[in-house]
Amino acid sequence: MSTVEEDSDTVTVETVNSVTLTRDTDGNLILHCPQNVSENDQSFEVTMTATTEVADDEITEGTVTQIQILQNEQLDEISPLGNEEVSAVSQAWFTTKEDKDSLTNKGHKWKQGMWSKEEIDILMNNIERYLKARGIKDATEIIFEMSKDERKDFYRTIAWGLNRPLFAVYRRVLRMYDDRNHVGKYTPEEIEKLKELRIKHGNDWATIGAALGRSASSVKDRCRLMKDTCNTGKWTEEEEKRLAEVVHELTSTEPGDIVTQGVSWAAVAERVGTRSEKQCRSKWLNYLNWKQSGGTEWTKEDEINLILRIAELDVADENDINWDLLAEGWSSVRSPQWLRSKWWTIKRQIANHKDVSFPVLIKGLKQLHENQKNNPTLLETKSGSGVPNSNSNSSVQHVQIRVARLEDSTAISPSPMTALQIPVQITHVSSADSPAATVDSETITLNSGTLQTFEILPSFHLQPTGTPGTYLLQTSSSQGLPLTLTASPTVTLTAAAPASPEQIIVHALSPEHLLNTSDNVTVQCHTPRVIIQTVATEDITSSISQAELTVDSDIHSSDFPEPPDALEADTFPDEIHQPKITIEPSFNDAHVSKFSDQNSTELMNSVMVRTEEEISDTDLKQEDTPSPLARAYVTEALESPTIEEQVDQTTIDDETILIVPSPHGFIQTSDVIDTESVLPLTTLTDPILQHHREESNIIGSSLGSPVSEDSKDVEDLVNCH
């Protein structure tokens, strides 16, 4: 995760690589992202693009997946599972079978197995929060130096929101913060010393570990691999025969039976004599059992089949896959464990598979194999030898997530927040042979649950540059923005950089000039058609409180053609008049009618208000305007020196609106969207998508780059401040 902070305008834009999306059982997509307590972020924007790159720079086809977070909202709950359930598990130490049974009988369930990235993020954020609350700099002080009594609430507190037993949290934290863990490969010298220490201290792993500068578990594990009697390398026939006999004997099974569980490998290794328990297990599960039971070879078709079968399972999390079930009756599968490892090699075809949600990963893999199937020559070109090579990096699918993190959930929620639940829409744009014709709009659930509003991200952003009155206008497209500038004495535009034609700097002589001007200033971008217009807005009665006055101007976005003044007045206390800038993408008629169909004024109001307050923040990466949800914490936010500085800078009296309508409008709302879910949202008017439709013939050459460039642009943008 790279973090770039801008001081003068308190604009913070982060690229958060570790953000992931998961889907809950209701179909809600959940954005998990680490929280950063030091910032006053307000919202998130996510753009996600998947592209297929073909070897030899022959980028001819691919998919674009775009995920846009349409609205941000804090959840009051820690976990979708519900607080009661979570707390019952995460506040219990239980390690015994009785404890477990007791909780199970009460209907509790909890997570087992490897910790997911999301969980680790939650844990880390909880720790951060704990440290901050107590003014402690380093967690190791608590973990390794404090007495039990001093840290008595530590583990319980940081376990919040994690559906794991307290003990699991404890283990995890110890490992994470123990710098004698993760030391890496043992050197021959260490092995020698370890042997000596083992003789001297027996199984006192703590002592041995201390002497070696390794954790107790590390030396214990290493000793398990060191058996003087162990052979290495290829197994002899005699050894294999012995292994098979021992396994069947100890499990009371017959040769040919499939045995994948319930084997005491320590006991097996003892009987085999020449191999360690891990060697025995690996040999059995990855080869011998399969061989004995008449297994067949794994083929390319099996690989595709595996992806499809996993996709059919429709699980939101990889951990939910039942590998035993999946492996059943599949002769080329050597064991469930083997199948899982096979899955791992397949997964790596997605270069950044770790950064994407499981459903997106599956989608990407399906697409990848679809492409390969449709165009077998790709495979041949890629594997020089002509052998289909599923593991080669010649066809790597990149799925990129760009996140501008603008919302600090920690500042909003008093409880240890763990995840943001944000309705997002994923649009799959398949653009193989005829990109323009295949706008495969595939929407992944938009059920918002308790969430009230959402946002349509316009494809451009205004970004304060740090110089009052100067903003960067940025689109998320790599395409250029031919401009027509309506003459204005006070506002000028320049390109941000020759290399970034999509960035335009909006200059005003001073904030006063921009905001107090009685002249309307119109800037028109031909592609995409964006008009920036400044108008005097005395008629707008809204104002914002001192607390909200954290930037030169609050920049607002709306998907309505005209800002509803009354609503704004409701939204902002009419106490102090401050300058406002509204960025307002217009939308096409189709969208209007769709939206109108979709019901109540109340809904529209709700959307409107929120849009005014939050959505523009998202779009503009302007984190300074607290969302309604954040208001309770405004006082706290104001204590930040950065914010105060900002307030001082804000000395403009009149209100001005910078209207940026986008005649391109929005893509029509998908029918999939449930109107009752308070999600009257549509796909975006995104220059990338637009670009694909309008200029399909050049899609091939630009497909792989726009978002990554854009992502870079975002960083550059902020860096330059």
Next chain:
DNA sequence: GCCAGCGGTAAGGGTAATTAAACAGA
């Protein structure tokens, strides 16, 4: 003294990533 709960250790089953060896084709 008893007991429940907490904090902790050790054993062992397991996973994921790396490395070594085998293999296929040019």
Next chain:
DNA sequence: ATCTGTTTAATTACCCTTACCGCTGG
């Protein structure tokens, strides 16, 4: 025969669960 690139097998660092134990406070 040799080289090269790929696949498979083996290895190992690290992770997680489970059983169990000592301590503490009610």
